[in-house]
Amino acid sequence: MPELPEVETVRAGLERLIVGRAIQTVEYDTQKSFPNSPEDVTAFLIGARIKNIQRRGKVLIIDLTTNYSLVIHLKMTGQLVFVDTHAKRAAEKRFGAGHPNGSLIGDLPDRSTRVTCTFKDGATLYFNDQRKFGWMRLLPTIEVPEIDFFKRLGPEPLQNTFTRTLFITQLMRRKHSRIKAVLLDQSIIAGIGNIYADESLWAAKIHPETRVDRISRPKLKALHESIVSILRLSIQKGGSTDRNYVNAEGKKGSYIQFAKVFRKEGQACERCHTTIIKIRSAGRGTHLCPRCQKVVA
DNA sequence: CACTTGACCTGTCCGC
C-alpha cells in the first residue's frame, strides 16, 4: 500500500528524525526479515551513523557512514516508525500515559515488529510488517544500483526529466497492453500503485482496460499531467492512509479523503453523478466512473 | 508476447 507518496513521506520524516544518529543495536525476529549474516550486521551496521535517506520508486535507501546502505521495501503493510524514548517519557510524565498524540499505533514493539534498531541516544526505529511481504537488506552503497530491482525500475515520475515525451515513449513499450496494467508496471514508471493508478485514470477520463495504442494524444497528455499533479498533492497531504500506512512518526496521511474513485464504489462520481463501480483489472480491484471513463474499442 | 494465477502472509469482514 505504500506507493510513491507514502514512501516519500516516510523518507522525509526519517531524514528529519534519524540522520546523524548512531546505531547501537539491531534485533530481528528471523533470518527472513534480515537476510544478512550476523557478521555483516556487526561490522557494517552496529556503530554506523545515518548519512542520508533516499527513495527510488517505492524503495527506501538508508545510507550509512560505513559505506553500506540499508535497502527497504515496505510492500503492502510495512511501516518504519521512529520513537524517541526520552521525548515519549517526558510527554507521559507531563500529560499522562495514553495521551492522544495522533499516532495510529500503540506501544512498540508489537506483534508485527520484525526489526528493532536502537540508537546510542536512546531513540528507536521499528520496522513493522503485519503481512511480512516487505524486505530489508544491507549492502555496500556502491552496489545498490546494481541489484535487479533497481536495474529494472523505470523513470521517477516527479523528476523534471519525466517529460510527456518520455512518458509516452515508456508507455509505448507496452502499447498492446491495458493502461491499468502498464501504470502498475514498475519498469515503465516507478512508484505508481493501485490507488494512484485509479485516481490518475479517473482524472484523465480513461477506462483502465483501454489499450495504450488506442488512447488519444490529448488523453495521454492529460494522464501525464494528472499522474504528476496527483502524486505531488498526495505528498503534500502526507500520503494516503487506507489501512496500515503510517509515516515515520506513526501518523496517518490524509490524501485518501481527496480520492475521487478509490474505494468509492457505490458513490456518485463528482463530475457526472454516475455511480462509481469496482471491477477487476490486471488482477486488482479497480475503481472507475463508467460514464466518464469509456472503453475505446 | 500478453495475460492470468499462485505464492508469499495475516487481519478483517461477511455469510452461514
Added chain:
DNA sequence: TGCGGACAGGTCAAGT
C-alpha cells in the same frame, strides 16, 4: 459465537 472463505495488493515466478 464460531468458522470457512474471500479479500486486501507489491512483486516475482510460473503457467496458459
